[in-house]
Amino acid sequence: RAGRDERHEEQQDQQERTERDPAVEDLERGQRDQLRVEADAAVLDVQAVVAQLVARRGEVAAAHLREAIDSSLAANAMVGAPTTWVTDNHDTPRSVGRYAQETQLLGSYVPATSTDTDDFDEQRGQQRARAMALLLLALPGAVYIYNGQELGLPNVDDLPESALQDPVWEKSGRTNRGRDNCRIPMPWSAASPSFGFSASAETWLPMPEYWGRYAVASQDADAASMLALYREALHLRSEVPALGRGELTWLHA
Numbered sequence: 001r002a003g004r005d006e007r008h009e010e011q012q013d014q015q016e017r018t019e020r021d022p023a024v025e026d027l028e029r030g031q032r033d034q035l036r037v038e039a040d041a042a043v044l045d046v047q048a049v050v051a052q053l054v055a056r057r058g059e060v061a062a063a064h065l066r067e068a069i070d071s072s073l074a075a076n077a078m079v080g081a082p083t084t085w086v087t088d089n090h091d092t093p094r095s096v097g098r099y100a101q102e103t104q105l106l107g108s109y110v111p112a113t114s115t116d117t118d119d120f121d122e123q124r125g126q127q128r129a130r131a132m133a134l135l136l137l138a139l140p141g142a143v144y145i146y147n148g149q150e151l152g153l154p155n156v157d158d159l160p161e162s163a164l165q166d167p168v169w170e171k172s173g174r175t176n177r178g179r180d181n182c183r184i185p186m187p188w189s190a191a192s193p194s195f196g197f198s199a200s201a202e203t204w205l206p207m208p209e210y211w212g213r214y215a216v217a218s219q220d221a222d223a224a225s226m227l228a229l230y231r232e233a234l235h236l237r238s239e240v241p242a243l244g245r246g247e248l249t250w251l252h253a
Contacts, residue, residue, distance in 0.1 A: 097122075139244070152225075157181050184205050
């Protein structure tokens with residue numbers, strides 16, 4: 001009897017698999033594609049842009065960037081889902097710091113580190129971050145802006161070891177500093193020590209003395225600031241239907 005019961009259960013399982021609602025299968029396939037596309041968007045930024053800049057060939061970087069965008073749009077079109085775009089998050093070094101270097105970044109998730117810091121140029125990083133912001137906010141789909149990205153916040157790579165909070169630090173035997181460098185609280189005012197983020201002088205992670213120059217208050221009245229760029233781009237995106245909700249056509253330049 002036990003054998004008959006097992007065969008009966010197997011037949012039921014088989015019947016359930018063959019009678020699954022196609023809509024459910026489409027939804028699951030869409031979810032898988034969506035996860036892959038979100039990963040593509042991150043890879044688009046870290047690998048296609050930064051890694052290709054190692055060769056100092058802008059046309060190569062542009063080609064890989066275009067390929068990543070096209071493949072993401074195509075994958076989502078197959079399931080009728082909007083594409084999501086992201087370059088920064090709480091697990092990766094901030095894009096300003098990545099774009100500031102010509103050297104390739106290593107590591108797939110934690111951490112992404114540079115093999116060379118001699119060519120670090122923050123001004124270059126800020127300029128490239130501005131260009132990427134305009135590209136992202138012109139693409140069809142949804143754009144995620146990480147906390148402080150609109151201020152052009154860089155990494156804070158010189159945190160004292162005593163301040164590190166990421167569990168990766170301890171789990172690695174204190175050999176991997178983890179992701180705290182991109183998790184510094186956002187500055188609102190130019191007044192230290194907590195720059196308007198907290199009424200307390202101490203925050204979860206310490207804020208560097210120079211953090212005030214990136215503060216909202218410091219950029220608020222500057223028409224050429226990163227914050228002003230994001231505000232204007234977001235305004236245009238909301239006012240112009242073709243931005244965010246249209247179709248993408250590449251123009252050769």
